[in-house]
Amino acid sequence: MNSIADLVDKVRSGVIHIEYSDGSVRLGSGTGFMCRNLLVTNNHVYQAHGKPRVTLAWQPQPDPSSREEIEMSYDQFKSCFISGSPENDADFAILSVPLLAERALYQFQVASRASCRIGDEIALLGFPFEQRHLSCHVGRISSFYTQNGVEVIQLDASVNPSNSGGPLLDAASGRVIGIVTRKGTGLTRAFDELERLLTQNISRIGGLIAPEAAAPRLSGISLGNTALDSQTQLLQLAKEIKRSANVGIGYAFAIDHLLLDLPDTQDDRQP
Incomplete structure (x- = not known):
């Protein structure tokens, strides 16, 4: 069996960084992968607000300077959509992007998740934290279950923001058995509750602040506004910690x- 490093070197050009920007401002990013000359990603990665520029990039060599990319408008990108499922369903999008299809990019094969078992080694590839160089995380399948009619693969592996849409690989075969969709932590509910309380505090303080002339002041500073700013900063900090945890x-x-x-996937169904 080849090593994970050999696998990454083999497939790396087929992992696509999907980046949205407005001028020089980066708005967000995700990951996708090539399969039968089609780009596959999460539906929620494909969907973008407004009219951003879209950059599709890949890193064919381990050297970060090997990054190659193409750019297009979001309207052009949307016109490439051929099939998909909403985020609250199976959360995938399939796009036919001619500028990618004409490149000599690695084309992943896919396999039913039935070919794998709990405990099998997996690898996930992508561009987490909006970084512009390819990253690989290795772990194991910890569970299979069905939620709202969708088969979910739970991973004992590090998934981070912008990994969404990337390929989940069976380490033994190198085939894609899943599309990475989100991370999870034991603190998710605690952070959600903290955000709810801080948002509630901000709303209450905002409603209680007196007009500027009548607001309590200390050394020329409005105490009400100070409390509001403090709660707002805490909320932003909590969101960032939740994102990075x-x-x-x-x-x-x-x-x-x-x-x-996907067209002509009969052979890919086999383990």
């Missing part, structure tokens, strides 16, 4: 949900 838990949707939408 990682305890090595992630989730992917089984590739089975888009097998019928």
